[in-house]
Amino acid sequence: MNxxxxxxxxxxxxxxxxxxxxxxxxxxxxxxxxxxxxxxPYVVIEEMLRLAKxxxxxxxxxxxxxxxxxxxxxxxxxxxxxxxVDLDEDLVAQSLASAAEAGVAERVTFQQQDLFKTxxxxxxxITMYLLPGVMMRLQPRLLELKPGTRLVSHDFxxxxxxxxxxxxxxxxxxxxxxxxxxxxxxxxxAALPGEQQDIEVELRQRYQEVDGHGKFGGxxxxxxxxxxxxxxxxxxxxxxxxxxNEAALYFEGRINGDVIEGRVxxxxxxxxxxxxxxxxxxxxx
Numbered sequence: 386m387n388x389x390x391x392x393x394x395x396x397x398x399x400x401x402x403x404x405x406x407x408x409x410x411x412x413x414x415x416x417x418x419x420x421x422x423x424x425x426p427y428v429v430i431e432e433m434l435r436l437a438k439x440x441x442x443x444x445x446x447x448x449x450x451x452x453x454x455x456x457x458x459x460x461x462x463x464x465x466x467x468x469x470v471d472l473d474e475d476l477v478a479q480s481l482a483s484a485a486e487a488g489v490a491e492r493v494t495f496q497q498q499d500l501f502k503t504x505x506x507x508x509x510x511i512t513m514y515l516l517p518g519v520m521m522r523l524q525p526r527l528l529e530l531k532p533g534t535r536l537v538s539h540d541f542x543x544x545x546x547x548x549x550x551x552x553x554x555x556x557x558x559x560x561x562x563x564x565x566x567x568x569x570x571x572x573x574x575a576a577l578p579g580e581q582q583d584i585e586v587e588l589r590q591r592y593q594e595v596d597g598h599g600k601f602g603g604x605x606x607x608x609x610x611x612x613x614x615x616x617x618x619x620x621x622x623x624x625x626x627x628x629x630n631e632a633a634l635y636f637e638g639r640i641n642g643d644v645i646e647g648r649v650x651x652x653x654x655x656x657x658x659x660x661x662x663x664x665x666x667x668x669x670x
Contacts, residue, residue, distance in 0.1 A: 393543065406542045422451045422476060425514050430458050436560040437510045439463040446470070446508040446524075448500045448515060451478025453493075455512050457590055463511070463626050469495040470503050505530060514539040528592075531642035532565035532640065533615030546592045549614070564593040565616045565640040573599075575634075575649055575662040580630050584622070586664070595620075602626050616640045624651060638660060 425433075427634060433455070439445060441464035447456045450469025457480075459465040471477055480495040496503075505511065505526065511534065513520070524543050527536055538559045542548065548559040570591035575582050586599035586608060597608040613621040619637045639646025645664040650657055 422473065423644075424451060425455060426555060427454070427458070428554060429539050429558060431454050431462075431553045432552060432558045433512055433537045433539060434463060436558055437512070437517060437537045439465050439510055443509045444507050445510045445512060446503075446505060447512045448503075449513065449519075450495055451476055451482060451514075453483050453495055455514075456480075456493045456495075457484055457487050457489055460484075460492045460509075464492075466492045467510075468493065470498055470500045471495065472497065472499065486666075508534060510535045510537070511521055512537050512554055512602070513541075514541075515541060517541050517544075520544070527561075528563065529532075530563045532563055534563040536561040536563065539559065539588075547594075549593060562593065562615045564590070564613050565618070566590070567595060567613065567618060567640060570667055571645065571664040572667050573636075573662055573664040576660045577634075577649075577651060578658060578660075579626070618645060618647075632656070638662065638664070 388416055439459055443463070443465045445456060445459045445465045446468035447467065447469040450456060450471045451603055453469055454481040456467050456469045459467060469480055472481070474497050474558045477495045477497045481490070484490045484493050484495070500664065501522070508530070511527070513536070515523070515538070520538070520541050521544050524546060527543070540556050543561060546561065549562050550560040552558050567588050569588065573584040573586060575584060582601070584599055584601050584606070586597055588597040588608070588611075592615070593613045595613045595618070596613040597611065597620075599606050599608060599622065601624070604625075606622050609621040612618070616639055617637070618640055619635070622634045622636070623631060624629045624634050633648040635646065637649070638645040643666040647662060649660050649662045651660065652658065
């Protein structure tokens with residue numbers, strides 16, 4: 386091959402590369418964005434914010450915030466503050482401009498950053514319209530948020546973590562309330578009629594679903610009708626110390642780390658009495 390033909394082949398090769406390189410860069414950029422931008426209809430946004438019960442005291446974080454419409458609506462209609470996160474620089478710039486135009490620029494901001502590197506700890510409400518794979522990657526981090534944090538999603542769920550509420554207005558909308566961690570043994574002291582009672586309870590937990598059993602007066606006792614919503618726990622046991630005067634015990638309490646405190650109602654109607662109760666985790670042996 387002479388020098389002329391060799392140079393010609395190099396030039397042709399560079400020309401072909403110049404055609405395919407922009408396409409490859411575009412494909413790489415598309416893969417970099419985990420979720421393509423598809424705007425959420427405003428009627429769905431309204432349902433998401435309604436389910437989350439957004440208030441002016443809330444700090445809303447919108448993951449994959451797109452053109453900013455969810456967060457701007459939360460600020461305009463509910464007075465909330467918050468932050469949107471998106472990888473697309475142009476959409477972030479558009480969101481900032483739209484927030485200024487809507488008069489809510491002092492209450493909301495938008496950041497160009499990876500949501501997997503974003504600190505969610507300030508959020509009281511998180512809104513999402515993300516693909517299933519991204520939702521599943523986020524699930525462990527969302528479960529570690531402060532109990533009571535509300536998570537609301539358009540169209541896609543969090544796998545086997547069942548929503549607390551599901552509605553359908555044009556599209557599916559899901560609400561989860563981050564549950565406190567209550568699995569394991571607890572020692573309850575309840576100021577019931579007659580004398581203070583020490584009750585042992587062992588709780589099992591799968592997300593917000595809880596059941597269990599325990600010991601009351603040295604006898605096996607079942608835990609009934611357990612409910613967990615954020616840091617609020619309720620369940621029922623039976624006080625059978627006097628078989629001729631049995632009564633249901635309706636426990637309601639707030640979880641704060643390794644302590645639960647609240648009120649227990651014994652009986653119903655005009656036979657009902659109300660008493661204080663407190664539970665702690667037993668020391669590890």
